Structure formats: C-alpha cells, structure tokens
Amino acid sequence: MRAVITVIGKDVVGILAKVSGACAQCNVNVTEVTQSVLQDVFAMIMMSDIKDCNIPFTDFAAKMGELGKDMGLSIHVMHEDIFNSMHRI
Amino acid sequence: MLNAGDILETITMIQDENLDIRTVTMGISLLDCIDSDIDKACDKVYEKITRYAKELVPVCNDIEAQFGIPIINKRIAVTPVAMLAAACQSQNIVKFAVTLEKAANTVGVNFIGGYSALVQKGFASGDYALIESIPEALSITDHVCASVNIGSTKAGINMDAVAMMGRIIRQCSEKTADRECIGAAKLVVFCNAPEDNPFMAGAFHGAGEPDCVINVGVSGPGVVRAVLAKSKDLDLTGVADLIKKTAFKITRMGQLVAMEASKRLCVPFGIVDLSLAPTPAIGDSVAHILEEMGLETCGACGTTAALALLNDAVKKGGVMASSHVGGLSGAFIPVSEDAGMIAAAQKGILTIEKLEAMTAVCSVGLDMVIIPGDTPAEVISGIIADEAAIGMVNFKTTAVRLIPAIGKKAGEELNFGGLLGYGPIMKVNTASPLQFIKRGGRIPAPMQALKN
Numbered sequence: 001m002r003a004v005i006t007v008i009g010k011d012v013v014g015i016l017a018k019v020s021g022a023c024a025q026c027n028v029n030v031t032e033v034t035q036s037v038l039q040d041v042f043a044m045i046m047m048s049d050i051k052d053c054n055i056p057f058t059d060f061a062a063k064m065g066e067l068g069k070d071m072g073l074s075i076h077v078m079h080e081d082i083f084n085s086m087h088r089i
Numbered sequence: 090m091l092n093a094g095d096i097l098e099t100i101t102m103i104q105d106e107n108l109d110i111r112t113v114t115m116g117i118s119l120l121d122c123i124d125s126d127i128d129k130a131c132d133k134v135y136e137k138i139t140r141y142a143k144e145l146v147p148v149c150n151d152i153e154a155q156f157g158i159p160i161i162n163k164r165i166a167v168t169p170v171a172m173l174a175a176a177c178q179s180q181n182i183v184k185f186a187v188t189l190e191k192a193a194n195t196v197g198v199n200f201i202g203g204y205s206a207l208v209q210k211g212f213a214s215g216d217y218a219l220i221e222s223i224p225e226a227l228s229i230t231d232h233v234c235a236s237v238n239i240g241s242t243k244a245g246i247n248m249d250a251v252a253m254m255g256r257i258i259r260q261c262s263e264k265t266a267d268r269e270c271i272g273a274a275k276l277v278v279f280c281n282a283p284e285d286n287p288f289m290a291g292a293f294h295g296a297g298e299p300d301c302v303i304n305v306g307v308s309g310p311g312v313v314r315a316v317l318a319k320s321k322d323l324d325l326t327g328v329a330d331l332i333k334k335t336a337f338k339i340t341r342m343g344q345l346v347a348m349e350a351s352k353r354l355c356v357p358f359g360i361v362d363l364s365l366a367p368t369p370a371i372g373d374s375v376a377h378i379l380e381e382m383g384l385e386t387c388g389a390c391g392t393t394a395a396l397a398l399l400n401d402a403v404k405k406g407g408v409m410a411s412s413h414v415g416g417l418s419g420a421f422i423p424v425s426e427d428a429g430m431i432a433a434a435q436k437g438i439l440t441i442e443k444l445e446a447m448t449a450v451c452s453v454g455l456d457m458v459i460i461p462g463d464t465p466a467e468v469i470s471g472i473i474a475d476e477a478a479i480g481m482v483n484f485k486t487t488a489v490r491l492i493p494a495i496g497k498k499a500g501e502e503l504n505f506g507g508l509l510g511y512g513p514i515m516k517v518n519t520a521s522p523l524q525f526i527k528r529g530g531r532i533p534a535p536m537q538a539l540k541n
Contacts, residue, residue, distance in 0.1 A: 004091065004096055006096060006097070006100055008097075008100075034093055043093075043097070045091075045093050045096055045097075047091075057154070057155055058151065058154035058155065061154060061157070062154075074104075076100055076157055077157070078099075078100075078156060078157035079155050079156050079157070080091070081156070081345060082099065082156045082157065082158065082342065082345065083091050083095060083096055083099055084091070085341045085342065085344065085345040086095070086099055086338045086341050086342055087091070087092065087095040087098075087099075087338070
C-alpha cells in the first residue's frame with residue numbers, strides 16, 4: 001500500500017530531513033521524492049510505502065499533520081488510490 | 090508515477106474549495122419488520138437498524154482518514170414507514186418516528202429518512218395515518234426526515250394528497266414555531282421520487298431495493314466555481330467541457346469511497362448520486378457557479394439557461410466516472426443552504442417564480458424556500474401542484490420543501506443553523522387557487538407516460 005505525502009509551505013532549512021526522519025521512525029519507506037522551491041514556497045511530494053508502518057495509518061497521517069503544524073508547513077498524507085481514481089481512467 | 094500537478098490539484102480541491110463527500114447513506118429494508126402489533130414492529134425496526142448500521146459511522150470515519158476526504162454526513166434511509174404502518178394503522182403511528190430517532194442516536198448518524206408515504210395514485214392502508222402523523226413526528230424528533238410522493242409521470246398527480254400536504258406543511262411549521270419552524274425543513278413533497286436517493290430530507294429505501302445498500306452523494310460546487318474562475322475567456326462549449334472534466338474527477342472520488350464503504354461494511358454498493366450540493370459556507374455555492382459563468386446575480390435573466398448547461402455537464406462528466414448512477418443526480422438549488430442564493434433572494438432578484446423556472450432544468454425543485462407565515466394552505470398546495478406538473482410532464486424528479494415562517498413576514502429571516510442554513514422569507518403570490526385545489530381527484534398521467 002502506498003501513500004502520498006505532500007509538504008507545502010515557506011522554505012526553511014531541514015524540511016526534507018525532518019519529514020523523512022519522521023517517516024523512518026514509523027518504518028515508512030520513502031520510494032520517490034520530487035520537490036521544488038518557487039519564490040520561497042516549498043512544495044514536496046513523497047511517494048512512500050506504508051505496508052510495514054509500525055502505527056495505524058490514521059495515526060501516521062495525524063502525526064505528520066502535527067509535525068507540519070510545528071514547522072509551520074502544511075503536510076498531508078493521503079492514500080495513493082484517491083489520486084489514481086481521480087486522475088487516471 | 091503520479092503527476093505533481095494532479096496531486097496538488099486534488100489537495101487544493103479538498104483544502105481550499107470545500108470538496109467533500111456529502112453523504113454516505115445506508116439504505117435498509119424494513120419489510121421484514123412488519124407486525125400488526127406496533128410495539129413488536131418497533132422493536133424489530135430498532136434491532137435491525139442498529140445491527141446493520143452499527144459500523145456505518147466508524148467505517149466512514151476510517152475511510153475519511155485513510156483517503157483524506159471529508160465525509161460530511163452519515164445517514165440511513167429506510168423503507169417508507171407507511172408500508173409498516175399499514176399493518177397497524179389504528180395505533181399510534183408516531184411510535185415509529187420515536188423508534189427511528191432512538192436508532193439514529195444509537196448508531197450516531199446525522200439523519201434518518203423514510204418516514205414516508207408513496208401516494209401518487211391514491212392512498213393505501215397506512216398512508217393516510219402516516220401523513221397525518223408527520224407534523225407530530227417531526228416536532229418530537231431531531232433526526233427523522235419525512236417525504237411524501239404525490240405524483241409521477243406514470244400515475245399523474247394525486248390532488249387529494251396535494252391538498253392535504255399544503256395543510257401538513259403548515260402544521261409542521263406551526264408545531265415547531267418556537268424552533269425556527271424546523272419541522273417543515275425536514276419534510277419534502279415529491280413528484281417522481283427516486284427510490285435510491287441518498288440526500289435528505291427526501292431519502293427513503295424503495296420497495297425494489299435490496300435488503301441493505303450503500304449509496305453515496307458527492308458534492309463540490311466550490312471546485313467547479315474555482316476552475317471556471319481560472320478560465321474567464323472560454324466560450325460556453327468550453328465551459329461545459331470544463332465542468333464535465335471536473336464532475337468526472339469529483340465523481341471518481343465518490344465512486345472510490347462508495348466501493349470502499351461497500352467492501353468494509355459487506356453491503357452491496359447501490360449508486361453514486363452525481364450532485365452539486367451546496368452548503369451555506371462561502372465558496373460552496375451553486376449560485377456562485379452561475380455567477381462565475383457571467384451572470385451579475387443568480388436570478389438574473391439567463392439563469393435558467395446557465396443552470397441547464399451546468400446540470401447537463403455535471404451528469405455527462407459524472408456518468409462515466411461511476412459504475413451505477415442514480416438518486417437525484419444534478420445541481421441542487423436549495424435557497425437557504427447556498428450563500429449565493431441567500432444573497433440573491435435578499436436582494437429580491439431571485440424570486441419564487443424564477444426558482445420555479447429553474448426547477449424545470451435542475452435536479453430537484455423548490456428546495457428550502459422560506460415563505461411568509463400567513464401563506465394559506467391552499468397556496469402551498471398550488472405551489473406543490475405546479476412543481477409536480479413540471480416533474481410529471483418532463484419525466485423528472487421535482488420536490489417542494491417550503492418552510493412557512495410562522496408569525497413572520499416577507500423580508501424577515503429564519504436561521505436553522507448547520508447545513509440547513511438561513512435565509513430571507515420570500516414573497517409569495519397569494520391569489521387564491523382554493524377552488525382548483527378543492528376539486529381534488531387525480532390529474533391524469535400525460536402522454537409522455539405512454540412509452541410502451
């Protein structure tokens with residue numbers, strides 16, 4: 001099962017480190033990362049494998065949301081299926 | 090690999106444009122709960138609903154968290170209670186409403202629909218008693234919704250029921266006059282009522298439905314408005330295409346949630362209702378879509394054409410995105426539940442006559458329209474008859490949900506709170522249709538009914 005983690009907000013030092021650190025803590029494997037910085041706005045999309053996640057998915061999503069709040073960023077964790085169903089025929 | 094733009098588009102739709110699943114509605118048949126002893130019947134009803142819907146709310150909350158999509162309402166629709174009342178009609182029918190309320194509270198749903206009767210061709214045993222009990226049932230419960238189908242293309246319009254419903258709507262308001270007349274907001278009068286509608290107040294579980302089923306209603310007026318706002322130079326063919334594409338995406342999300350809910354609850358998937366259901370929240374308005382198309386205010390000349398385009402494009406976009414489409418499917422125009430409609434009505438630009446014209450091309454009818462408290466019952470019946478005629482002749486669902494604001498006049502306001510919203514009291518033409526309504530009988534089915 002794969003999840004999409006999106007991180008959007010003002011660029012600061014260490015975003016990638018903190019987000020991927022939180023993933024590692026939960027045993028979530030990051031498989032792909034794309035990121036861009038446009039006029040100070042940082043946008044990162046991480047594909048991750050959550051099949052071995054050591055906490056329930058909803059807790060993981062909540063934890064990442066909290067991390068985002070602490071860092072002043074908006075972090076969302078959503079199941080890959082939602083994007084596949086909306087954007088693929 | 091998913092495209093970054095697509096991912097961000099989905100997140101913007103949910104975060105900024107109020108995209109949500111409006112309702113996951115579980116339909117439950119109560120035909121096996123019929124009993125000549127009303128207390129026994131109520132026990133069976135309570136037991137069955139709480140057993141079937143026990144997991145509905147937790148499962149929906151889980152899906153919400155997993156996909157990151159808000160599911161605003163979890164609801165239940167049951168077999169029209171008049172069918173149960175038929176077996177025990179000399180008894181106090183309101184007990185069924187109390188039982189439904191108790192069951193709704195136990196399983197934690199937002200609404201339970203099905204305190205209903207289908208009388209398009211005439212009153213069967215139980216129908217009359219049920220309809221008479223609606224005002225009391227809606228005044229002593231919070232979650233129960235009632236509906237009455239008084240006409241259809243196949244059967245014509247039951248004018249005796251139309252006359253009765255004018256009076257019943259007034260009584261619903263009178264009995265809840267101390268609570269903003271909320272009773273009438275939970276009662277819909279239908280022509281061509283669909284049997285699988287997941288939306289309240291008109292949801293009920295038709296006799297042809299399976300024992301239990303999951304129906305999903307999507308929403309998303311904010312998303313449609315936002316894409317139109319970014320495309321100001323398109324002609325109307327382009328506008329229709331853009332709406333179709335957006336409706337497709339919204340509906341795919343509905344289909345995904347419906348399939349997941351069906352799988353987890355081990356209940357067959359019924360339909361997705363392709364709807365643009367507004368809420369009073371800013372940015373979640375159908376009227377604002379019409380204004381985005383180029384109307385100064387919803388209700389201006391051109392509104393009916395714009396709504397026709399919108400309604401058609403929503404269906405065309407949605408129909409390929411779902412394996413089964415049903416319910417009401419189309420754009421809703423409930424006045425008090427739509428910020429743009431409220432504003433247009435306050436300005437006096439959106440009138441009941443214009444709304445009536447709009448109902449000929451949209452998915453439902455005169456919905457959540459607040460009228461002066463002294464509007465006579467026969468005038469309400471006249472409005473119902475007009476709406477039913479539009480539905481009957483055009484082979485479409487039409488509905489009337491009017492709220493007479495007891496003790497108040499045109500220009501004042503009622504505020505229901507929550508999704509039901511608030512709105513100004515709209516002026517009604519009170520020239521009397523009394524003699525016409527008093528004739529009673531049945532308006533014959535139109536030629537359109539003879540399709541075989």
